[in-house]
Amino acid sequence: MKRQIIDKGVHSTFLLIALFSIAALSLIMVFLFIEGIPIFDQITIKEFVFGQYWYPTDDPTAFGILALILGSVYVTILSGMMAIPLGIMTAVYLAEIAPPKVAEIVKPIVELMASIPSVVIGFFGMVIVAPFIQKLFNIPVGLNMFNASLMLAFMAVPTICSISEDAIFSVPVAVKEASFALGATHFETIAKVIIPASLSGICTAIILGLSRAIGETMVVLMAAGGAAMIPGSFFDPVRPLPASIAAEMAEAPFRSEHYHALFAIGIVLFLFTLIFNLFADYLSHKFRQVGEASL
Amino acid sequence: MESNIKMRTENLDFFYRNFQALHHISIEFVQNRVTALIGPSGCGKSTYLRCLNRMNDLIPGITVKGKALLDNQDIYDPSIDVVTLRRRVGMVFQKPNPFPKSIFENIAYGLKVNGVKDKAKITQIVEKSLKQAAIWDEVKYRINESALGLSGGQQQRLCIARALAVDPEVLLMDEPASALDPIATQKIEELIGKLSSKLTIIIVTHNMQQAARVSDRTAFFYMGKLVEINDTDTLFTKPGLKQTEDYITGRFG
Numbered sequence: 001m002k003r004q005i006i007d008k009g010v011h012s013t014f015l016l017i018a019l020f021s022i023a024a025l026s027l028i029m030v031f032l033f034i035e036g037i038p039i040f041d042q043i044t045i046k047e048f049v050f051g052q053y054w055y056p057t058d059d060p061t062a063f064g065i066l067a068l069i070l071g072s073v074y075v076t077i078l079s080g081m082m083a084i085p086l087g088i089m090t091a092v093y094l095a096e097i098a099p100p101k102v103a104e105i106v107k108p109i110v111e112l113m114a115s116i117p118s119v120v121i122g123f124f125g126m127v128i129v130a131p132f133i134q135k136l137f138n139i140p141v142g143l144n145m146f147n148a149s150l151m152l153a154f155m156a157v158p159t160i161c162s163i164s165e166d167a168i169f170s171v172p173v174a175v176k177e178a179s180f181a182l183g184a185t186h187f188e189t190i191a192k193v194i195i196p197a198s199l200s201g202i203c204t205a206i207i208l209g210l211s212r213a214i215g216e217t218m219v220v221l222m223a224a225g226g227a228a229m230i231p232g233s234f235f236d237p238v239r240p241l242p243a244s245i246a247a248e249m250a251e252a253p254f255r256s257e258h259y260h261a262l263f264a265i266g267i268v269l270f271l272f273t274l275i276f277n278l279f280a281d282y283l284s285h286k287f288r289q290v291g292e293a294s295l
Numbered sequence: 296m297e298s299n300i301k302m303r304t305e306n307l308d309f310f311y312r313n314f315q316a317l318h319h320i321s322i323e324f325v326q327n328r329v330t331a332l333i334g335p336s337g338c339g340k341s342t343y344l345r346c347l348n349r350m351n352d353l354i355p356g357i358t359v360k361g362k363a364l365l366d367n368q369d370i371y372d373p374s375i376d377v378v379t380l381r382r383r384v385g386m387v388f389q390k391p392n393p394f395p396k397s398i399f400e401n402i403a404y405g406l407k408v409n410g411v412k413d414k415a416k417i418t419q420i421v422e423k424s425l426k427q428a429a430i431w432d433e434v435k436y437r438i439n440e441s442a443l444g445l446s447g448g449q450q451q452r453l454c455i456a457r458a459l460a461v462d463p464e465v466l467l468m469d470e471p472a473s474a475l476d477p478i479a480t481q482k483i484e485e486l487i488g489k490l491s492s493k494l495t496i497i498i499v500t501h502n503m504q505q506a507a508r509v510s511d512r513t514a515f516f517y518m519g520k521l522v523e524i525n526d527t528d529t530l531f532t533k534p535g536l537k538q539t540e541d542y543i544t545g546r547f548g
Contacts, residue, residue, distance in 0.1 A: 100355075174392035178454070181350060182405035182461055183382030192404065197395050 032270065036263035039063065048264060054228040054239075056248065056258040063261045065268065067230045071145070071238035072272070074231060075220060078149035079156060079213045084206055086153070087160025091205075094161070095168040096190055107165065114158035122222030125151040130223065139235045141225060146234040148224035152216055156209035163208060167201020168194055199287035207280030214273055217242035241269045301326040301495040302347065302384075302465055307361040309342055309351070309519075316342050318520045319361070324465070329487060329496045331506035331527065334516030335542070340499045341389075343516070344467050347497065348384040349377050365465070382409055385463030389470040391450035393442035393457075398425075398434050401442045401453060405461040420460055428456035429486055448479025455486060466490065468498040472505065484509050503543055507531050515539045 039048065043063055051064015090110065094103045129150065130142025171194050179189040195202070225237020226247065239247075245262050252258040302324040309317035317339045324330050332340040345351045346363060349370060363370050370380050382405075393401050402421040411417055421438075425431040430452040434445070442453055451471060458466060468487070472480040487496060487509045500506050506513050507527060514524040515538075523530065523539045534540040 172392070174388060174390060175394060177350065177353070177386075177388065178392045178394065178457075179404070179408075180353065181348060181381055181386040181388075182408060182457065183378050184404075184408040185378055188408045192408070193394055 029270070032263060032266050036260060036265075036267045039257060039260035039264045042257055048261075049268070052230065054244075056252070056261060061257060063257070065241070065244075065261075065265055067228050068239055068241050068244050068265065069268065070230055071224070071228075072214065072240040072242075072269075075145055075149050075152060075224065075238060075240050076210060076214050078145065078234070079152035080206070080210050082149065082153035083156035083160055083209060083213070087157045087205065087209060088164050088202060090157070090161045091164035091168055091202075092190060092195070095165045096186070096194065107162070110158050111162050112158075113154075114162065116155075118155060118216055118218040119222075121151050121154055122219040125219065125223035133235075137235060141235075141237055143223055143225040143237055144235045145224065145231050145238045148220050148238070148240070151219045151223050152213040155216065155219065156213050159212060160205045160209035163205035164198070164202045167198035167205065170201070171197045196287075200284045203280060203284040203287060207277065207284070211273060211276060211280075214276060215242060215269070217246045221246050241265050241272070245269075299326045300324065302363075302365050302497075304343075304346070305362040305364070307343070307346060307359065307363055309339070309346060310358040310360075311354070312356045316519050317346070320521050322514055322521065322524060324495055324497055325512070326495050327491060327493065328511040329491045329498060329509055331510035331513045332497065332499045332516060333501070333503060333506050333513060333542075334522075336501065338516040339519040340516045341469050344469055344497060344499050347465070347467055348381050348386055350381075350386065352377065382461050383463055384465045384467060385458035385461065386467045387451070387455050387458050387469065387471045390474050391447055391454050393445070393450050393453055395441065395443055397439045398442050398445070398453060399438045402457050402460045405457060409461055424456040424460040425453075427459050427490070428452045429482060429489075430456060446479075448475050448482060451475060451479065451483060452486065455483070459490075463494065465495045465497065468496065470499050470501060473501065480505070503531075515542060517542070 043051070048063055048065060049069070050066050051062060052066050053062040053064045054067055055062040094107055094110075098106065125147050126143065129147050132142070133139070133144075133147060134142035175193060175197060176189055179193045180186075184192070220238075220240045221243040224240060224243060226239045226243060227237040228239045228244065229236070231238050245265055248258070249262055252262055300323045303322060305321050307317060307320040308315060320339075320343055322330070332344065334340050342351065346359060347370075351357050351359070359371055365380070365384065368375070370384075394404060396404070399421055402424050403417050406417050406420060411420075422431065422435075425434060430449060433449060434453070437444075442450065445453060451474075455471070472483045475483065484505065487498065490496060491511075498506075498509065510527045512524065513527045513530045515522045515530065517538060523534065523536050525535065530539065531543055534543060540546075
């Protein structure tokens, strides 16, 4: 009898703790909406999202965040274009091609790279990469969309690589052997059996890697250049959503229009990552392979 | 007789690092006959089977000595293309291992990697292979569904169909029914009987009744050595050695 009581106690304790974390997170969301929605008394949602001008402190003020949204979208896409192939190919190399001894050394190093603080990566982009690309491409500023994307790719590669590697590594040996036994080469086996079989895990890896890039603040604040304008080329400075919030929140008077507008940016960013994660979840389910059949 | 030998090994030794797993194995496999390899677990029969399509090459740290010949050509000769060899010497594994793809794609895979591009031809061979493996009637309405939804016995026949699709000359079967129930096992055994008119089959089994039922010749392995090989009827009724007799009568192993 006593054991049952303890068991019930354990259940309720865990329930309580779980509820507490969920409640805390929900409160943050509620707060976000309470503080962000008042801006829409001043302007319509359409004006806010599609407005081209972000002049929060001018007179008259303009609260159009299209440039910020596009800044985020472009930086994420560009960093994805760099990080996804790099991450996945590194993962394939580590899981399939590298001699075990090389993989043993390289894999922990890649994972360690994930723990570099973002401010360090931002600093690196600012001090080392910016002057370098400024000279290399002969452009006026080194702090731009390309630089920020490159730095974000740096941050995403370890995540994408290490999770993809796990997924690729967990493809059963039996399935690989089946492919070899039919006269497939190693490359055919990788391209047509191993990668399709681990696609669900690879999708998860990409999403986790890029979610980090979308929400990342410090790197874009330091390396993206910070100009709230719609970029015309890779080498234009941009100001992604998180950078705007971080840069301006300290200056925005409490409960002013600007303050509410920044929270509304937070809402947009939240919806952005939410949609991204839902899409990711959908993809990873779509490609999920159900395990071996019952024997 | 000599011309009927499809495959043979001469003094085949197999080492895993410093451990010798096979000692001087010499066997001749007659064309379009079923040869069973029996013996207790760990006797090297599966290792030997995997030498015949160089599947062991995938394991680091192995050495093979001696000769393994397919149509009088040494398959360990450096000039041999292992990819072509594996197309000619197909394999069915112990546990069904379909690809996580549709039934159709499972069969078509081997054709595609071997350069068949004509879709009509692929469709035709897929159907033919599934019929050969006696599973066509069970899957013809769900050919585009995942192979992982099939039962274990169906999956194993699918794997046989997949191996047959690339038209191998020799089929290696590594305990193909050990993970299956008796009814599925019976189906696989019937299938082996039918296939042996067109193929040279080498089957590893730990089930002696199965060896007796399906094979023409049986080889008994023990501790990495070939103890005895003979016509199946002779081996099971008049074993030449005491050791063989003890094993087949169930006194050890």
